[in-house]
Amino acid sequence: MSNHKSTPHDDSRGFWSRCVFSTDHKVIAKQYLSLALFWALLGGATAYLIRWQLAHPDTEAPGWGYIAPDVYNALITMHGTIMVFFVAMPILLAAFGNYLIPLMIGARDMAFPRLNMLSFWVFFLASAVLIASFFVPGGPAAAGWTGYPPLSAKMEYTGVGWGMNLWLVALALEFASFLLGGVNFLTTTMNMRAPGMSFFRLPLIVWMQLTAAVIFMLSVGPLIAGAVMLLMDRILGTTFYLPEGGGEPLLWQHLFWFFGHPEVYVILLPGLGIVLEVISVFSRKPVFAYRAIIYATIIAGFLSFIVWAHHQYVSGLDPRLAMPFSITTIIISVPFAFVVFAIIATLWRSSIQFATPMLFAVGSLSVFIFGGLTGIFNGSAPLDIYLHDTYFVVAHFHYTLFSVVFFGGFAGIYFWFPKMFGRMMNEALGKIHFWLTFVFFNAVFIPMHLVGLRGMVRRIANPMQYEFLKPLEPLNMFITLAAILLLISQIIFVINFFWSLVRGKAAERNPWQANTLEWTTDSPPPHENFATAPMVYRGPYEYSSPETSEDWLPQDRPLSTSRAAR
Amino acid sequence: MSNWFPENVSTFGGDVDAIFYFIYYITAFWFVLTEGVLLYFLLRYRRRPGRRAAYVTGDSLNQLAVLLIPLAIVFVLDLWIDFRGAEVWAKIKGQAPPSDIVVRAVGKQFNWEFTYPGPDGEFGTADDLQMNNSLHVPVNKVVHVTLTSQDVIHSFFLPHLRLKQDAVPGREIRVWFEATKPGEYAIPCAELCGFGHSGMNGTLYVHTPENYAAWVKERWTKNGS
Amino acid sequence: MNADAATLTDTPAPVGKTGTWWFLASEIPVFGGLIASYIVVRLGSTGWHEAASHLNFNLALLNTFLLLTSSMTIVMAFAATVEKDYRKVANFLGLTVLLGVGFLVVKAVEYTTEIQHGFTPAAGVFWSFYYGMTGLHALHVAAGIIVNAVLWVGALRGTLAKNSHRVELAGLYWHLVDIIWIFLFPLLYLA
Numbered sequence: 001m002s003n004h005k006s007t008p009h010d011d012s013r014g015f016w017s018r019c020v021f022s023t024d025h026k027v028i029a030k031q032y033l034s035l036a037l038f039w040a041l042l043g044g045a046t047a048y049l050i051r052w053q054l055a056h057p058d059t060e061a062p063g064w065g066y067i068a069p070d071v072y073n074a075l076i077t078m079h080g081t082i083m084v085f086f087v088a089m090p091i092l093l094a095a096f097g098n099y100l101i102p103l104m105i106g107a108r109d110m111a112f113p114r115l116n117m118l119s120f121w122v123f124f125l126a127s128a129v130l131i132a133s134f135f136v137p138g139g140p141a142a143a144g145w146t147g148y149p150p151l152s153a154k155m156e157y158t159g160v161g162w163g164m165n166l167w168l169v170a171l172a173l174e175f176a177s178f179l180l181g182g183v184n185f186l187t188t189t190m191n192m193r194a195p196g197m198s199f200f201r202l203p204l205i206v207w208m209q210l211t212a213a214v215i216f217m218l219s220v221g222p223l224i225a226g227a228v229m230l231l232m233d234r235i236l237g238t239t240f241y242l243p244e245g246g247g248e249p250l251l252w253q254h255l256f257w258f259f260g261h262p263e264v265y266v267i268l269l270p271g272l273g274i275v276l277e278v279i280s281v282f283s284r285k286p287v288f289a290y291r292a293i294i295y296a297t298i299i300a301g302f303l304s305f306i307v308w309a310h311h312q313y314v315s316g317l318d319p320r321l322a323m324p325f326s327i328t329t330i331i332i333s334v335p336f337a338f339v340v341f342a343i344i345a346t347l348w349r350s351s352i353q354f355a356t357p358m359l360f361a362v363g364s365l366s367v368f369i370f371g372g373l374t375g376i377f378n379g380s381a382p383l384d385i386y387l388h389d390t391y392f393v394v395a396h397f398h399y400t401l402f403s404v405v406f407f408g409g410f411a412g413i414y415f416w417f418p419k420m421f422g423r424m425m426n427e428a429l430g431k432i433h434f435w436l437t438f439v440f441f442n443a444v445f446i447p448m449h450l451v452g453l454r455g456m457v458r459r460i461a462n463p464m465q466y467e468f469l470k471p472l473e474p475l476n477m478f479i480t481l482a483a484i485l486l487l488i489s490q491i492i493f494v495i496n497f498f499w500s501l502v503r504g505k506a507a508e509r510n511p512w513q514a515n516t517l518e519w520t521t522d523s524p525p526p527h528e529n530f531a532t533a534p535m536v537y538r539g540p541y542e543y544s545s546p547e548t549s550e551d552w553l554p555q556d557r558p559l560s561t562s563r564a565a566r
Numbered sequence: 567m568s569n570w571f572p573e574n575v576s577t578f579g580g581d582v583d584a585i586f587y588f589i590y591y592i593t594a595f596w597f598v599l600t601e602g603v604l605l606y607f608l609l610r611y612r613r614r615p616g617r618r619a620a621y622v623t624g625d626s627l628n629q630l631a632v633l634l635i636p637l638a639i640v641f642v643l644d645l646w647i648d649f650r651g652a653e654v655w656a657k658i659k660g661q662a663p664p665s666d667i668v669v670r671a672v673g674k675q676f677n678w679e680f681t682y683p684g685p686d687g688e689f690g691t692a693d694d695l696q697m698n699n700s701l702h703v704p705v706n707k708v709v710h711v712t713l714t715s716q717d718v719i720h721s722f723f724l725p726h727l728r729l730k731q732d733a734v735p736g737r738e739i740r741v742w743f744e745a746t747k748p749g750e751y752a753i754p755c756a757e758l759c760g761f762g763h764s765g766m767n768g769t770l771y772v773h774t775p776e777n778y779a780a781w782v783k784e785r786w787t788k789n790g791s
Numbered sequence: 792m793n794a795d796a797a798t799l800t801d802t803p804a805p806v807g808k809t810g811t812w813w814f815l816a817s818e819i820p821v822f823g824g825l826i827a828s829y830i831v832v833r834l835g836s837t838g839w840h841e842a843a844s845h846l847n848f849n850l851a852l853l854n855t856f857l858l859l860t861s862s863m864t865i866v867m868a869f870a871a872t873v874e875k876d877y878r879k880v881a882n883f884l885g886l887t888v889l890l891g892v893g894f895l896v897v898k899a900v901e902y903t904t905e906i907q908h909g910f911t912p913a914a915g916v917f918w919s920f921y922y923g924m925t926g927l928h929a930l931h932v933a934a935g936i937i938v939n940a941v942l943w944v945g946a947l948r949g950t951l952a953k954n955s956h957r958v959e960l961a962g963l964y965w966h967l968v969d970i971i972w973i974f975l976f977p978l979l980y981l982a
């Protein structure tokens with residue numbers, strides 16, 4: 001609420017309320033980003049240990065030691081949980097959403113700044129709980145990031161006690177945090193847009209954040225209920241998921257995937273949003289079919305609620321239900337194909353500048369196409385009988401997730417870094433970072449499809465225990481080598497990030513000559529964002545418009561002859 | 567490319583593989599098309615001094631049509647994939663052909679426990695035969711397996727037969743297969759089931775009719791009855 | 792709106808209301824999922840009716856009455872904010888809080904007698920759902936009581952006047968809690 005009476009520049013708050021318990025959306029965004037990048041290090045470390053074990057089973061992983069099978073299970077569980085809930089969500093939704101929404105719609109802050117702060121601290125608490133779960137007796141959760149009961153419902157099945165309970169608590173807190181965030185995103189955009197900022201003048205990333213927030217808020221409820229039930233099974237001895245007490249193990253799978261599938265689009269959409277923004281700016285062209293993209297993603301959002309059982313074709317689901325879900329699943333390629341085609345059409349007759357953000361955005365798109373297409377294989381019910389729970393699925397979801405979380409996320413970080421921190425990142429290092437990441441990423445995950453097609457199942461600590469998998473050893477070693485190189489390549493990013501933070505070239509207001517409102521204020525923007533309230537005259541992508549001689553036309557620049565396009 | 571999969575030894579495995587290649591050709595086409603056009607545009611429309619990007623918003627219907635036509639093709643291909651898939655699904659998971667042999671399989675941490683009804687054809691009688699991790703079947707006969715689990719969810723996976731089905735506690739799920747080639751094949755557990763999940767692995771022995779008869783004879787004469 | 796206000800509709804009331812509605816929209820799937828689970832699992836098994844017959848229908852009826860009344864009193868509190876009669880607001884809010892506490896007390900009595908008769912949460916899947924659904928609902932009631940109590944104190948101290956729209960928002964939430972109970976009551980006690 002903007003009952004702050006201070007003017008934007010007079011910032012007399014003390015250190016604690018400015019940097020730690022801040023209600024400023026920009027500070028909160030940076031807090032999310034920092035915490036998520038810290039988690040990314042842990043997520044990467046778990047990936048390293050997983051890969052080491054798969055290539056050299058039962059040897060000592062350098063820097064860690066011997067990985068026992070139950071530790072391996074804990075590692076994959078933590079890897080999946082960390083990457084999806086503590087890296088992807090906070091970077092793509094919380095960090096970029098918080099940072100960009102108020103700036104892009106021309107507001108001074110979120111609608112509920114204190115709620116916003118609360119949601120970060122709830123997330124912080126969730127992080128602390130998850131970290132704590134590493135150190136309790138019995139170790140952290142080890143039932144996979146999907147936590148299927150009965151395995152997850154009784155201590156005797158895994159030997160994990162409080163680790164599993166804390167995992168559930170951490171997830172519940174995380175969901176609460178993102179629900180609060182979602183309320184804020186939606187209310188802010190609905191009520192606090194600058195004059196002239198109609199819904200169809202919003203940058204696409206704002207639309208994507210909103211659609212993602214709605215999808216999240218409508219799908220997560222049943223899983224919250226499900227998590228409460230699982231926790232009750234573990235602590236109070238109820239039998240929701242335990243057949244010996246009349247319960248139903250498959251219930252959890254339905255609740256989990258009713259959320260789980262929409263969730264992957266919750267992650268995808270903001271990532272696509274970043275790609276759209278960046279591609280438009282660096283190709284100096286309007287996004288092709290702006291409105292139709294919005295409609296396509298909303299349609300995909302609807303469809304995402306009726307595809308969940310494609311994770312359960314062989315779970316014991318009534319076989320007659322498989323084909324309906326298979327049909328909806330494969331049809332969902334239509335809206336996404338539209339978005340992909342539209343992005344490619346945007347590049348037609350454009351004027352492309354390959355700055356680092358653009359490289360990552362294009363990389364994200366090209367990788368996403370691959371990952372989306374392998375989704376079609378999984379989506380075919382009869383084929384998924386074979387593919388389910390093999391590395392083909394693992395390869396599929398790394399292609400999609402890595403595409404949006406890291407390629408998309410890096411594109412966003414390189415692109416908005418000057419705005420966030422007032423300094424440019426180093427271009428040369430950025431380009432090297434891109435090419436190494438792109439090459440090693442594909443080197444890790446293309447062979448993973450082959451490993452999967454040969455029948456290697458997921459979540460096994462030692463493929464050498466299986467006669468029919470022994471011939472895959474060289475391929476697994478290759479994947480691991482590439483994964484280690486992929487991880488090492490990220491050091492370039494870390495160096496670039498911290499070096500630029502301190503030493504980077506000072507950034508102008510609008511280094512990329514972009515149109516959206518965040519570029520019209522200082523880099524970094526002052527508290528409360530805008531010195532004077534922006535007035536919006538047109539849509540966000542008026543690049544190379546015939547109305548001016550420059551190839552860009554900011555949303556807030558009045559033109560004498562303005563018949564405000566779109 | 568033919569060695570992407572393990573050798574197929576079941577009657578329906580070929581259909582599954584065919585679906586794979588069908589989708590593979592469709593998606594490979596789109597992959598090459600989209601990535602190809604993308605790459606072409608990236609090279610063709612690099613920034614050059616003096617050239618300005620075209621102002622194309624893609625809002626009008628005749629501009630949109632450029633995308634809607636390929637989109638319609640995507641839609642049609644999607645349906646085609648589904649129609650072909652539906653047949654294969656019905657064949658594998660629909661009405662099973664009458665069984666020649668019925669076996670019970672129980673998943674438990676961390677073994678597959680197989681039970682044969684014995685000569686009387688009934689479970690729960692004295693001539694039942696129980697074995698851990700070995701499943702013996704004759705070639706070219708329809709085998710029904712009744713799956714369940716004693717503790718957590720396991721998954722009964724026969725990679726060479728393109729068959730997978732979760733074994734869920736509290737439920738009995740019936741699957742069938744007909745092996746076409748004698749040999750020994752793996753039965754890995756495909757669902758995370760605890761610290762022994764890795765290594766929970768049985769063996770399917772597909773015998774020639776003679777060998778199978780010999781095996782049956784040996785088993786049930788040794789065990790009395 | 793003063794000239795310098797940077798936003799379209801920057802007054803607290805609509806912002807609060809939009810936020811509350813989205814919050815409620817995200818609450819509904821929580822209970823929606825729970826209720827759907829109950830129905831699906833119940834349809835797939837037997838013996839639930841017998842278990843349900845051990846519940847105390849009369850106490851539940853009393854609780855239904857308490858909650859419905861409290862929904863009415865909070866509406867009256869809201870009506871009083873429109874009249875700017877803060878004594879009346881305080882009275883009705885106080886009544887709402889009391890009725891809510893009454894609900895929880897009755898619920899606690901129910902739980903204790905059931906547990907004394909051996910119907911603990913571990914007594915079977917009906918009891919799992921019974922405790923899960925009513926327990927989660929009771930937590931929501933408790934949260935509502937806290938919110939209402941804070942407003943009540945504000946009304947007594949006279950600080951509520953500048954945030955009087957909050958009574959309406961609390962009322963929206965309180966109605967949701969009420970409506971959820973209207974679903975739980977027949978599903979658990981009657982069916």
Ligand code: HEA
Pocket residue numbers: 146264265267268310311329330332333336337340368369371372373375376378379380384387388389393396397400401404592593596597600639640643644
């Ligand atoms: C960002 C994440 C993300 C995204 C975007 C997707 C997108 C899709 N996913 Fe994926 N998926 C995951 C993350 C994601 N997935 C995860 C994490 C899992 C595993 C969880 C676990 O078990 O641990 C999973 C698992 C998973 C399964 C279950 C597999 C199994 O366990 O057996 C299935 C099955 O249908 C599936 C399908 C799809 C489909 C059809 C899409 C579609 O949305 C893709 C649509 C896009 C395209 C198709 C590309 C663009 C279109 C064209 C270029 C036109 C041409 C196309 C055609 C003619 C078809 N996914």
Ligand code: HEA
Pocket residue numbers: 037038040041043044047048050051076077079080081083084087088143144145146394398401402405406444457458459460461483486487490493494497
């Ligand atoms: C966003 C999601 C995401 C991401 C990015 C990754 C990244 C990687 N994953 Fe992961 N993975 C999952 C999500 C993800 N994974 C999930 C959901 C599962 C399923 C779990 C389950 O089965 O339960 C899984 C499972 C999984 C398996 C299967 C395990 C098994 O089934 O037994 C494997 C095996 O190879 C693997 C490997 C890798 C590798 C090598 C990477 C590499 O790409 C990692 C590269 C690392 C980085 C890119 C991070 C670098 C760090 C930074 C950039 C931080 C910079 C910091 C500062 C500036 C301070 N993953």
Ligand code: CUA
Pocket residue numbers: 673676719720721755756757758759760762763764766
């Ligand atoms: Cu049994 Cu995995």
Ligand SMILES: [Cu+2]
Pocket residue numbers: 260261264307308310311
């Ligand atoms: Cu899915």
